[in-house]
Amino acid sequence: MSDFTVALSTAPAAPAWGENTRLSFSETGATIHLSEDAAPERIVQQAARKLDDLSLRAVALTGEWSKSLQWAFALSYTRARNPGSIIWADNEDADDLAREYSALLFTRKLVNDSPEDLSPETLSMRAASWLKELGGDNVSYTITSGEALNEAGWIGIYNVGRGSERPPAMLELDYNPTGNADAPVDAVLVGKGITFDSGGYSIKSSEGMLTMKCDMGGAATVTGSLGLAISQNLQKRVKLILCCAENLISGHAYKLGDVLTYKNGTTVEVVNTDAEGRLVLADGLMAATETGAPLIIDAATLTGAASVAVGPDYHAVFSMDAQAREKMLSCASAEYERFWPLPLEPFHKDRCPSPFADTANSRPMKGGGAGGASNAAGFLARFVNPQGKGWIHLDLAAAYNGSATSEMPVGASGIGIKSVARMLHEF
Missing domain, CATH: 3.40.220.10 (Leucine Aminopeptidase, subunit E, domain 1)
Incomplete structure (x- = not known):
């Protein structure tokens, strides 16, 4: 036939x-x-x-x-x-397309799989195993999970995930093709890996919860990006940090009014347990900053506000570093992927005030109020270098389609992996 x-x-x-x-x-x-x-x-x-x-x-x-x-x-x-x-x-494009398509299929399947089949530890292991398969001896990793997270001071991931019987996990993976253990880290990718998001005690509606297996789309995207870059023979040292948890309700779950104290001393009042993504990413961004890498990219299905702003066709780009932001947009344009800049200024760090802590994790109103996506980015800015140099935050509004459209199938899109991979090569 x-x-x-x-x-x-x-x-x-x-x-x-x-x-x-x-x-x-x-x-x-x-x-x-x-x-x-x-x-x-x-x-x-x-x-x-x-x-x-x-x-x-x-x-x-x-x-x-x-x-x-x-x-x-x-x-x-x-x-x-x-x-x-x-x-x-x-x-002449067939080989390049085959590499890109393989990364796309991995990324989409990771997001589309049932949340029952993708616990935080499973997500970490599947990402690490795939990258190890691609990178061989150039790839090493550790996974910290459960109570060990609390003991290590990664309190954002620990608290968001402690309501689930399946423990939260943090993957720290090192791709080092230089052969030199002391080589500087060129870039760090950080991904939000909420394998299922009920909203916690700020519980979502049934309709709003139905697609929440996709809330680890950021973790899948940065993993797919690094895998693609490795298959393209990337010769830079890159670290990957996945912040993985299930945001569920139980007698062990974190609560509204809790105050979390992060490794850098920042205190955070929890005013919305459904604003959990920024809480786990804070840990990942601190770990990324500790490496001294000149480029840090985090990716997350973080806010509904970004989706309202740019719709389901674009990823929103935030950075206080104009050069890094423009380079990210240039890479996206070269790969025909739709990215769009949204505002982020130093004052956005203070847009979620709290009388009990340095900041709240959101504003106590639907969707975090006006400018919710920028305010979430401002929260994250507390956990990188003060000027935000070299840091790019991607709010992945185009990561998942709850129903098929005239142009895209239902489920994960995989959009963004080519742009981030190009950024790793060119930054």
């Missing part, structure tokens, strides 16, 4: 297929009809979604395809369950 072929054409479809149709069929496959008055990536993505609905086992891209259009097809064609395989167009 021959492969189902998909070709591109700038010619319109035959009139029998309907006026302005973008997809027509033949005995051997389909043709996507591009148009001068519409973005080609969007046309390809919409056609890929229609083809994906046919549950094809495999498609072969034939004819003249640019790398960006092949990637656009892959993003939209690859459904969450039993995805069909793709045979890339026969050009």
